[in-house]
Amino acid sequence: MAEMHSTDHNPDLAPHFETIDQQRQSSRLGMWLFLVAEILFFGGLFCVYVIYRVNQPEVFTFGHQFLDKNLGTLNTLVLICSSLTMAWAVRAAQLRQRMILTLMLVLSFLLAGTFLGVQYVEYSHQRQNALLVASQLAPDADIPAEVQPEEAISASVEGAPDEAPLEAPMVEAVDPGVSMIAPAAAGPAGLATAADRLAAQAERDLVNVDPAGAKTFFSIYFLMAGLHGFQVLLGMIAMLWLLKLTFQGAFDGGHSIKVGNTALYWHVAVVIWIYMFLLMYLID
Numbered sequence: 001m002a003e004m005h006s007t008d009h010n011p012d013l014a015p016h017f018e019t020i021d022q023q024r025q026s027s028r029l030g031m032w033l034f035l036v037a038e039i040l041f042f043g044g045l046f047c048v049y050v051i052y053r054v055n056q057p058e059v060f061t062f063g064h065q066f067l068d069k070n071l072g073t074l075n076t077l078v079l080i081c082s083s084l085t086m087a088w089a090v091r092a093a094q095l096r097q098r099m100i101l102t103l104m105l106v107l108s109f110l111l112a113g114t115f116l117g118v119q120y121v122e123y124s125h126q127r128q129n130a131l132l133v134a135s136q137l138a139p140d141a142d143i144p145a146e147v148q149p150e151e152a153i154s155a156s157v158e159g160a161p162d163e164a165p166l167e168a169p170m171v172e173a174v175d176p177g178v179s180m181i182a183p184a185a186a187g188p189a190g191l192a193t194a195a196d197r198l199a200a201q202a203e204r205d206l207v208n209v210d211p212a213g214a215k216t217f218f219s220i221y222f223l224m225a226g227l228h229g230f231q232v233l234l235g236m237i238a239m240l241w242l243l244k245l246t247f248q249g250a251f252d253g254g255h256s257i258k259v260g261n262t263a264l265y266w267h268v269a270v271v272i273w274i275y276m277f278l279l280m281y282l283i284d
Helices: 002-008 020-055 057-066 069-094 098-128 149-158 194-207 211-247 257-281
Strands: none
Touching: 020 057, 020 211, 020 257, 057 211, 069 098, 069 257, 098 211, 211 257
16 A cells, blocks of 8 residues: 555645645645735835825926936836746646746746846946935035036036126116006917916926935835845746756646746736836836
């Protein structure tokens, strides 16, 4: 009987489970519990973003201009493609297609590496503009001119040639009953539309933003982007682990639990980035 039991035992079944279905359900439940904890963690960061965004909308509108929308869009497309290849990898594992499974895992790994590479390029550009560390945006720090558009204005004024001091103009007596305000232009030219007023107000808000106050935006951005980058790195390590198991023939029997859990983790990472892209890069 002992020999018969060892012969009938499924090598994919862990000793503390009775059936493959029980093992699959327990594994999926554990993975979902882990992902719920991760979603709650990032959910707290998104709540912090919403609170500061509501209280300081002009700072976030000012800060997002230093993010490259083209690189953000590229990274979004890269992660969506990697999510597709991971889903294909799960299907290949279920159908016992080792070559396709290997190809999909390699593509997913390369796409994840591309994402981190693009992030590095953007971080390098922001580091050159002294935006990588929020403390560099302290009021006494040397902030680049492009971060402080109002400095360019003051510099041009200081560099202008000195002019003779203006003499105080003669003030004539004015009748108190006469208004000094010029009458508005007649017709539609004298009326500003609501859109014009909003555009003018938005332009004034951007000019009046204190660059040192933008450290709030960059602190939240780099915290969320850095944690998400670490999440992507963990996903790449998991892909390498799956590749090792694939070469060892661990999925030749159609046992795809490990591939499915890794793909589920990766899909959540992709969704988190999509929300970050919408909230950080497309503020206006």
